[in-house]
Amino acid sequence: MYGSRGAGTFAVTRASAVVLGAALLVAGCSSADDGGDGDKDAGAGITQQPKEADPFWVNPDGTAARQVAELEEAGQDGEAAKVRRIAEQPTAEWINPENPEEQARGFTEAADKAGRTALLVLYNIPHRDCGQYSQGGAADGDAYRAFVDSVAKGIGDRSATVILEPDAVLHLVDGCTPEEFHEERYDLLGGAVDKLKALKNTKVYLDAGNAGWGDPDQIHEPLTWAGVDRADGFSVNVSNFYSTEDSIAYGKRLSAKVGNKHFVIDTSRNGNGPYTEGDESERWCNPPGRALGETPTTRTDDPLVDAYLWVKRPGESDGECKGGPKAGQWWSDYALKLAAG
Numbered sequence: 027m028y029g030s031r032g033a034g035t036f037a038v039t040r041a042s043a044v045v046l047g048a049a050l051l052v053a054g055c056s057s058a059d060d061g062g063d064g065d066k067d068a069g070a071g072i073t074q075q076p077k078e079a080d081p082f083w084v085n086p087d088g089t090a091a092r093q094v095a096e097l098e099e100a101g102q103d104g105e106a107a108k109v110r111r112i113a114e115q116p117t118a119e120w121i122n123p124e125n126p127e128e129q130a131r132g133f134t135e136a137a138d139k140a141g142r143t144a145l146l147v148l149y150n151i152p153h154r155d156c157g158q159y160s161q162g163g164a165a166d167g168d169a170y171r172a173f174v175d176s177v178a179k180g181i182g183d184r185s186a187t188v189i190l191e192p193d194a195v196l197h198l199v200d201g202c203t204p205e206e207f208h209e210e211r212y213d214l215l216g217g218a219v220d221k222l223k224a225l226k227n228t229k230v231y232l233d234a235g236n237a238g239w240g241d242p243d244q245i246h247e248p249l250t251w252a253g254v255d256r257a258d259g260f261s262v263n264v265s266n267f268y269s270t271e272d273s274i275a276y277g278k279r280l281s282a283k284v285g286n287k288h289f290v291i292d293t294s295r296n297g298n299g300p301y302t303e304g305d306e307s308e309r310w311c312n313p314p315g316r317a318l319g320e321t322p323t324t325r326t327d328d329p330l331v332d333a334y335l336w337v338k339r340p341g342e343s344d345g346e347c348k349g350g351p352k353a354g355q356w357w358s359d360y361a362l363k364l365a366a367g
Contacts, residue, residue, distance in 0.1 A: 069095035072113050074140050079323050082116035082145045082187070082335070083137035089356045090117075090341055108365035109341070109358075116322050117294070117336040118189060120147045120354070123164065126173055130180025143185040147337060148177060148218065151194045151211060156202040167210050174218045183226040189233060189290075189337050190218055192264040195252050196235040199245050216253035223256060231290050231332075234260035237268040237276035238300060246283035258332070259288035265338040266292070267300040267316055274331060281330055293319030294336035298367055311347040312360060317367025340364050 072086040072094070085091065090113035097106035119133045130146065137144035150173050154163030164170035177188075194215060197203040203211065215232065222230045232254045235245060254260055260280070263273045270293055277289040297317030301309045318340055324333045341361025343350040350357055 070098070070110070070113060072110075074142060075114070075116065075322070077141060079325050080116065080321070081143050081324060082322055082333075083133070083140055083142035084114065084116045085119070085133075085136070088113065088117070089339070090361065093341075093356070093358060093361070105362060108362050111318060111365045112340045112361060115336055116142075116145060117339045118145045118147045120149055120339075121177055123150045123173055127176040127180040130177045130186075131182070132180075134181050134184040134186050137186075138184045143187055144181075145187050145189075145335060145337075146177070146181075147189045147192065148174065149192055151191045151214065153203060153207050153211075155193065156197055167214055170214050171217060174221050178221050178225060178228075181222075181225055181228055185227040186225075187229045187231070187333075188222055189231050189261050189264065189335075190222070190257070191215060192233040192261070192337075193235070195233060195245060195248050196239060198248050199235075200239065212248075212251045216251075216256070219253035219257045223258075229258040231259050231261040232257045233264055234262055234277075234280055234289070236263045236266040237272040238266070242276065242280040242283055246280060249280070249284055254284050254287060257287075259290065260284070261290050261292065261335075261337065263292045263296065265344070266310060267296050267298075267313065269296055269299045270320055270334065272299075274328060278330060286330070288330050288332045290333045290335050291331060292337040293322075293334040294338045294340050295319060295364060308347060311344045312350040312357075314348070314363070315367065316364060318364050 070086070070091045072084060072091045074084050090109055093109050094106050094113050097103075097109060119129070121129050133146065134144045150164050150170060152163045152166055152170055164173055194211060198208055198211060219230055219232060222228050232249065232252060234249055234254075249260060260277075262277050270291060273291045273296070277291065281287050281289060295316050296319040298315060301313030301316065303309075320334045322333065322335050326332070326334060341356055341358070341364065343353055343355050343357045343360065345353040350360065
């Protein structure tokens with residue numbers, strides 16, 4: 027286990043029902059105006075955030091929204107109000123490798139109907155997560171290329187922002203990924219950047235670790251070899267807890283070494299900063315006492331920071347540690363604590 031880990035905390039095992047729910051929105055939602063709230067879903071009444079500050083799509087049928095509806099139906103209004111803090115914000119959709127084209131199409135069509143941009147994560151690189159909680163990924167390079175091709179086909183000309191392969195570059199640098207896989211990974215990441223950037227309305231941010239793992243001097247060349255120069259920029263703090271202030275400082279130091287590229291920050295769970303107690307190698311995994319961070323927005327007051335995003339979905343487990351379920355599964359107790367923090 028690595029204390030430097032960023033997002034090796036999210037197995038792509040989400041139920042197909044979530045995907046189907048997103049796809050069904052296409053038939054049921056009418057378009058929202060430029061600043062409007064869009065249509066409410068039939069359950070929790072989740073609406074879109076104002077587009078001028080937050081252009082990303084809120085899934086009104088996501089896991090948190092369904093939890094809100096269940097709690098309200100059970101008369102647990104206090105708990106429902108806490109989970110609503112999560113459900114009402116746009117969070118990323120992590121694409122499952124089993125049906126990537128259908129997912130990408132469903133999410134982007136639903137977002138398009140609402141006049142918003144879909145936020146997607148690709149997390150399927152071969153030899154993912156170094157055999158830890160979120161191990162797996164595509165079987166080989168050809169399977170990964172087919173995966174990316176399918177996602178691109180599903181997105182088409184619709185608006186999307188893609189966070190590309192959390193931890194994939196970081197694990198080339200920190201010794202986690204064996205040397206024999208490095209050349210192929212650089213090729214796969216660069217190819218994915220090129221494929222997605224060829225789309226009409228897709229932005230791509232290549233993941234670049236977090237403020238706590240090491241020094242930008244160690245990762246800027248590998249990030250360049252992976253194609254960051256051809257991407258819109260890079261992402262930091264995905265699935266981690268470092269403060270926004272520290273993440274901005276890290277991002278700026280790295281940006282200066284990669285052509286002043288812009289970056290985005292995952293603020294989903296960094297409201298109380300990183301956990302500093304217990305075994306350092308497990309501090310990233312379901313740490314107690316954490317809180318939701320800044321809500322997603324493109325108004326960051328910093329010209330290099332394109333957005334604060336909720337990339338990691340608050341309320342979903344980092345892995346089977348501290349009593350949590352498998353990585354990526356909804357954990358109601360943890361969600362309530364995050365929202366109350």
